[in-house]
Amino acid sequence: MSAPSLPAYDPAAVEAKAQARWMEDRVFEADDQGDQPFYCLSMFAYPSGQMHMGHVRCYTLGDVIARYQRLKGRTVLQPVGWDAFGLPAENAAIKNGVPPAEWTYANIDAMRGQFKRLGLALDWSREFATCDPSYYRWEQWMFLKLVEKGLVERQTTVVNWDPVDQTVLANEQVENGRGWRSGALIERREMPQWTLKITRYADELVDALETMDGWPEQVRTMQRNWIGRSEGVDIDFVVEAPAGQPPVSTLTVYTTRPDTFFGCTYVAVAPDHPLAKAAAETDPELAAFRAECQKVRAAEADLATQEKLGRPTPFTAIHPLTGVALPIWVANFVLMEYGTGAVMAVPGHDERDFEFAQKYGLPIVQVVAPQDGSDELADLTQGAYTSKQGQLVNSPGFDGLAFAEAFDGIASALEAKGAGRRRVNYRLRDWGVSRQRYWGCPIPMILCGSCGPVPVPEADLPVVLPTEVVFEGVSSPLKTDALAAWRQVACPRCGAAAERETDTFDTFMESSWYYARFACADNDTAMLDERAKKWTPVDHYVGGIEHAVLHLLYSRFYHKLLRDEGLVDSDEPFKRLLLLGMVLKDGRKMSKSAGNIVSPNELIDRHGADALRTFMMFAAPPDQTVEWSDSGVDGATRFLRRLWAQVQSHIADGPAPALDPCALDDAGKALRRLAHETLAKADDDFGRRLAFNTVVSSVMSLSNELGRYDGAGETARALRQEVLTIAVQVLSPIAPHICHQLWLALGHARPVLEGPWLAVDEAALARDEVDLVVQVNGKLRGKLSVPSGADQDAAQALALAEENVQRHVEGKTLRKVIYVPGKLLNFVVGG
RNA sequence: GCCGGAGUGGUGGAAUUGGUAGACGCGCCGGACUCAAAAUCCGGUCCCCGCGAGGGGGUGUGGGUUCAAGUCCCACCUCCGGCACCA
Numbered sequence: 001m002s003a004p005s006l007p008a009y010d011p012a013a014v015e016a017k018a019q020a021r022w023m024e025d026r027v028f029e030a031d032d033q034g035d036q037p038f039y040c041l042s043m044f045a046y047p048s049g050q051m052h053m054g055h056v057r058c059y060t061l062g063d064v065i066a067r068y069q070r071l072k073g074r075t076v077l078q079p080v081g082w083d084a085f086g087l088p089a090e091n092a093a094i095k096n097g098v099p100p101a102e103w104t105y106a107n108i109d110a111m112r113g114q115f116k117r118l119g120l121a122l123d124w125s126r127e128f129a130t131c132d133p134s135y136y137r138w139e140q141w142m143f144l145k146l147v148e149k150g151l152v153e154r155q156t157t158v159v160n161w162d163p164v165d166q167t168v169l170a171n172e173q174v175e176n177g178r179g180w181r182s183g184a185l186i187e188r189r190e191m192p193q194w195t196l197k198i199t200r201y202a203d204e205l206v207d208a209l210e211t212m213d214g215w216p217e218q219v220r221t222m223q224r225n226w227i228g229r230s231e232g233v234d235i236d237f238v239v240e241a242p243a244g245q246p247p248v249s250t251l252t253v254y255t256t257r258p259d260t261f262f263g264c265t266y267v268a269v270a271p272d273h274p275l276a277k278a279a280a281e282t283d284p285e286l287a288a289f290r291a292e293c294q295k296v297r298a299a300e301a302d303l304a305t306q307e308k309l310g311r312p313t314p315f316t317a318i319h320p321l322t323g324v325a326l327p328i329w330v331a332n333f334v335l336m337e338y339g340t341g342a343v344m345a346v347p348g349h350d351e352r353d354f355e356f357a358q359k360y361g362l363p364i365v366q367v368v369a370p371q372d373g374s375d376e377l378a379d380l381t382q383g384a385y386t387s388k389q390g391q392l393v394n395s396p397g398f399d400g401l402a403f404a405e406a407f408d409g410i411a412s413a414l415e416a417k418g419a420g421r422r423r424v425n426y427r428l429r430d431w432g433v434s435r436q437r438y439w440g441c442p443i444p445m446i447l448c449g450s451c452g453p454v455p456v457p458e459a460d461l462p463v464v465l466p467t468e469v470v471f472e473g474v475s476s477p478l479k480t481d482a483l484a485a486w487r488q489v490a491c492p493r494c495g496a497a498a499e500r501e502t503d504t505f506d507t508f509m510e511s512s513w514y515y516a517r518f519a520c521a522d523n524d525t526a527m528l529d530e531r532a533k534k535w536t537p538v539d540h541y542v543g544g545i546e547h548a549v550l551h552l553l554y555s556r557f558y559h560k561l562l563r564d565e566g567l568v569d570s571d572e573p574f575k576r577l578l579l580l581g582m583v584l585k586d587g588r589k590m591s592k593s594a595g596n597i598v599s600p601n602e603l604i605d606r607h608g609a610d611a612l613r614t615f616m617m618f619a620a621p622p623d624q625t626v627e628w629s630d631s632g633v634d635g636a637t638r639f640l641r642r643l644w645a646q647v648q649s650h651i652a653d654g655p656a657p658a659l660d661p662c663a664l665d666d667a668g669k670a671l672r673r674l675a676h677e678t679l680a681k682a683d684d685d686f687g688r689r690l691a692f693n694t695v696v697s698s699v700m701s702l703s704n705e706l707g708r709y710d711g712a713g714e715t716a717r718a719l720r721q722e723v724l725t726i727a728v729q730v731l732s733p734i735a736p737h738i739c740h741q742l743w744l745a746l747g748h749a750r751p752v753l754e755g756p757w758l759a760v761d762e763a764a765l766a767r768d769e770v771d772l773v774v775q776v777n778g779k780l781r782g783k784l785s786v787p788s789g790a791d792q793d794a795a796q797a798l799a800l801a802e803e804n805v806q807r808h809v810e811g812k813t814l815r816k817v818i819y820v821p822g823k824l825l826n827f828v829v830g831g
Numbered sequence: 832g833c834c835g836g837a838g839u840g841g842u843g844g845a846a847u848u849g850g851u852a853g854a855c856g857c858g859c860c861g862g863a864c865u866c867a868a869a870a871u872c873c874g875g876u877c878c879c880c881g882c883g884a885g886g887g888g889g890u891g892u893g894g895g896u897u898c899a900a901g902u903c904c905c906a907c908c909u910c911c912g913g914c915a916c917c918a
Contacts, residue, residue, distance in 0.1 A: 218835055222913055225834070230917075255918060268918090308916075333916040343918045351832090352916055427917060545912075618856070619843060625911085627843060635856050638871090645871095681847095689847070697845075697855035704855090707872095773851045778899045780851060804885080818898050824850050828898045 006652060009644040009738070011608025018737040019119055027753065028121045032519075032531050034075025039535045040066040041515055043543030043551070047082045047129070049107035051114035053583040053590055053616075053628065054544065056600045060613045060734075061580060061622050061692070062542040063120045067733035068686040069539075070121070071755040077535055079518035080115065080122040082108050084131035085440045085507045087165060087181060093439075094471050100439040101467035104131055114601060119609050119737050121753070126521040130510035135517065136441040137462030138527035139509055143444060144455050145565055151197045154453055158337075159432060161189040166475060167436045168193065173550070188294075194443060194503070195430040198557045202227055202426045204571075205556055214576035216623070219548045226549045228427025232256035233411045235344060235420040237267060237317035239275070240325065251275060251317055251328070254339030254425055258414070259406035260346040262395035263367035265357065267317045267328045268310065268345050272336035275328065279313035286311045286330060293332050308333050308356045320419035321410075331356060339425055347384065354384035369393045371402075431554065433506045438469065438476040440504025448491035448498040457492050463500070478502040511551050512558035515541075516568060528567040541574040548579065578690060581625035590628070598628055610735035611637040617734050618696040640738055643703050643731070647724055647742045655747055656714075656721035661764065663715045669764075671709050675723045676764040678702045682730040683757065692734060699731045721746065729758055774799045775826040776808040792819040799825050 022028060042062035045055055066078040082104075089100035096103075108129055115122070128135050146152045160169040164184035168191060173180045198205075206227045209220045235258070237251045253267060269275050271293035280287040289311045310331035317326045333352050334343055347357035347364040357364050366380050368390040378385035388403040395401075398409050414420025434443065442463040444456035456463055466486050469477040477483055479502050491498035516528055519535040537559075543551075552574075559573035582589055585596040603612045615636035620626040650656075664672060678698045685691040685698075706723050709716070725746055732739035732752045743752035767788045772795060774782040782802045786795050796817060799805050805827070812829040819825050 216836095218912080221835055225914055228914090228917065232918080253918080257918075331916095333918090335917070338917045340918095345918085350918070352918075355916095425917085427914095548913080615856090621844085624837090624844090629843065629857065631857055632843070639856085641871095684847080691845095691847085693843095694845070694847095694855085700855055771851085775850085775899075778850095778897095783851070807885095816898060818850085820850060824899085826850080826898055 006645065006648040009641045011610060011640075011738070014741050015117075015119060015609055015737040018740040019116070021740070021751070022119075022121075022753075025751075026125075027751075028078065028123050029125045030077035030079075030123050031075055032534065036074045037535055038066075038069045038074035038076045038540075039515075039519075039538045040069065040076060040078045040540045041518070041538045041542070042078075042080075043541070043547065044081045044083045044511070044514060045111065046086060046088070047084055047104055047107040047111050048088065049110050051111055051600050053598060053600060055115075056118065056612065057580055057583055057616050057626065058542055058544065059115065059118060059120055060616050061578065062540075063118075063122075063613075063736075064617060064686070064692055064733045065540050065542070065578075065690075066121050067736060067753060070753060071729070071733070071757045072687070073756055076121070077518070078120075078122055079126040079521075080120075080124065081127055081514060081518065081521075082111075082129040082131075083507065083511055083514070084108065084129040085136075085504075085510055087167075087437065087439070090437060090439045090471070093469075097471075099467060099469055101131065104129070104439075117601070117604050117609055118613070121736070126518050128517070128521050130441075130507075130514060131439070131465075133462045133464050134524060135514075136465075136510065138517070139441050139505065139513070140444040140456070140461050140463060141458065141527055142513075142561070142565070143505075144458060144461075146196065146561065147455050151200070151561070153195050153197065153430070154192055155195055155430075156190055156192045157195075157432070158188050159191045159193060161187045161191070163187055165437075168432060168434060191434075193432040193434045194445070194501075195432050196557075198431045198554075199426055199428055201557055201560055202229065202428050203424075204560065205428075205553070208556075208572060212572065215574075216577065216579060219545075219552065219577065219579060222548045223553055226428060226553065230256050230425050230427075232339075232423060232425055233258040233414060233420050234340065234423045235261070235320065235414060236418075237320065237326075239328070240316045240318065242314045251342055252340045253342045253344045254423065255344050257346065257349065257407075258410045258420075259392065259398075259401075259403055260349045260367055261319075261321065261344065261410050261414075262392075262398070263346040263348045263365045264319060264326065264344040265347060265363045265365055266326050266345045268331040268334050268343050268353075268356070269313075269328065270334040270336040270341040271330055271332060273330070273334075273341045275313065275315065275342070276330040279315065279330070283311075283313075286313070289330065308352065308359060310356060310360060312360075320417055321413060327362070329356075329360070337429070338427065348380050349384050349386055351384045351386060365394065367392060367394045431506075431557070433509055434503040435506050436476060437504055438465075438471075438478055440507060441465070441509060442478075443501045443503055443505055445501040446489055446491060446498045447501060448494060448496060450496060451491055451493045451498075453501070454491055454493045454498070460492075465504070476502060476504075478504075508551060508554045512554045513562065515555070515573060516559075516562060528562065532562075532567060533569045536568050537570045537572055538574045540576045540578065542578045542580065545579045545581070552577075578622055580622050581620065583626050583628055585628040587627070598630075603633060607633055607637045608640075608737070610738045611640055614640065614696060614731075614735050617692040619693065621693055622690055639700055639703070640735060642707070643699075643727065644738060644742065646703060646706060647728070647745055650717070650720050650724060651745055651747070653717065656717045659718035659722050660715065661761070664719060665711065667709060668711050668716065668719050671705055671711075671723060672719055672764050673767070674702055674705055675726045676760050679726050679730060679758055680760045680765070683760075686733065695730065696734060699727050702727050726758060728752065770822045772799070772822070773824045774802065774805050775824065776805065777828060778826060779808075781805050781808050788822065790821070792817065792825075795819060795821075795825050799827075 040062055042058045066076050070076045084104050089104050092103050093100045160174050162169050162179040162182055162184055164182035169179055174186050179186055206224060206229050209224055232255050235253050239251050271290045280290055310329045313328045315328040317328050319326055345353040347353040348366045349368055364380055370378055370390050392398045392401045392406045398406050411422050442465050444463045446454045446456060448454050466483055471477055472480060487500050489498055489500055515538050516532045516536050519532040520529045523529050555573050562568045585598060588594050590597050611633055615633045619632055681698055682695050685695045728739045728742045729752055739752055769785040770788045772784050772786050782805045784798055786798055809827055809829055815830050816828040
């Protein structure tokens, strides 16, 4: 060791110093007046009290993007806040007797400290928690606006009831028939609920997906499926009841295949359908069947291959185009929630109808046949022919037509008869936002015995959630006697004694607009102001794939509501979306139950935040799952230490002179070329590809090559200065603390994070000679260096001079030569 | 079942537009330094044959297109995610 006195890398000291400087300079407080605004946002965290690796990954990714954009000259906003309402606080309150507010704020304090240790370029001046009345009052205010606009309804609906969490869940929160948080089997209950009319925006939500090219295709597909738009026809049947049965006048079915209408041989209704209920009144067997279906629905909704079962009814439906009387069945595979709860069954051309018809001996009629010359088969004794590529048969007036014309023709015929209407149908249903929970935003409504539900007057906002509460069991303290005083109010309309709504909002309400509030979090006279128009839409949004439909669909909807209220002026909230993969350990998700949690705090203690961040970025591309590796962090630490040592030994000799690139020898030129290639690649990887793993690996390569470079003298020192300057800047968004210090050590006056991003010297990229791969019949036979402008003849001559190439070519006929300048030469020989 | 995405050394991954497969890291092997160890540094590391030069094989499987395929096409297998009787 020639210089044992060089300062050693001490991450704790380096990181404390850099963070203190940033805080002192207040560099991360975004300038609302700044040019070229760039809004970078990581999905805000639920304050569990413990930062975990998922947070580290998500926030580091966002931070890398934010810091890179800052280097590129953008005015960056990267705020932070807390998604602070929700069940865990209540569960903790029930378990430990700590009020949810107290528990939540203590957790936020703990997590704030943990987040700060990561060295994130966050604007803490805009921080807020959604459980603060100064935040949720605007959510209540917006809700009242939506009430005025008729976008809110109170509906008694069948809801998903979670018996463990004692609350209603949205469809999106039910996974395989179980609650997304509790895992309990979901029951179906009828309950009055406040709903937001998201279905009015269904078309816009689904259509916009087509142009949202900053979003992963996977997420767009998931949302498209979730909205589930289909184009079809409602068809009305006249229903005939036998004598003695109560009359039922008409039955409407929904179909997307009106082209197969002449193949309809029966009609099936859901067990919950009014017609099924009517028929069950005089048919005990049917009543038993309906009860059985309800039981199955509640308990085994996730059964994949449930047998198709049904019961006949005494009713018949008159086919509006043929006049034929068709039997009406009750079938367990028909869902009351979708379409009209009734289907026209075309067993010849629908697999479910086919299976059912075979089981119960119902007729199967073919009305679609493969096109002439098609190699499709349609054997209706084996199964339904469901292709839309066929042509109609046995359909008087429509025979020979293809799908589109047949759809149109039959739909028009039905419309002409007044027996049908074209209709666009959606799988998406309105968003039920009521939750029977305490720790949430109070719904600003008052229930009056004579007026019904009445909105809280705007002047009375916010309706503050009482925080001094005691839990008695699992139900909401808002419903207890202790809070009777909070609950009992005068009706704003008639003045009579009335009660507040005790349900609170779904927490997805808070997360649907927080990104906009960050633009103007200090405004206490309005929900949003002009700054929201400046900063939104979010330029880059980073978060977990688990929010692909839930949060990201609600936010898109809410943004349109804000737009229609004049509060923002864009159509979509998030321009570019990065959904990151999970962090695994031993192939499994880190969790307490699996006992495989790696604590970010301990890692920062041992290795520093920079090493943790570097490994996290290096281990895998952002959107893939990443396997945690302790030795991988060791590797990152080694790399940072090596870079540190390279800078220290370089600066030990004092300031470097200016570089004269012309004075470089070949090795020097090659090193300089690599440095500028690294710079150019990093720019592309950071900005376009979001491939931060390859940024790290290319800086590692550059550092390795610098280590191998043994040039001496002033020119070599000048080159090392340039190479290290590039390496440090390129790495700085990923390992910001060490790069902050090394950058200053290299003699730069202003901190590295101020930029500007270094310019690539095109001259440095130029090559005198390029490597050429020589193949014979596609097999690698040699490599050679040729002048970079070499034409095919010159390259060929050089290649044929190679012994090994010669060996494979001689005595054979040269049929063809493929030349890709700068890359490859391929001799195609024969004989 | 349907719709996405993915399958590359012992391992995490790289290969961006069809042009040297395995960059970079981890692990392992060997060496240097050391009384020794740790740390650090240097070298090696896809498989097979060969002392070597070199040759053969190789990106889940089987076909195909092409001078050339990890990359494109067809069929299939496995894994992950989503939806799931959606009429």
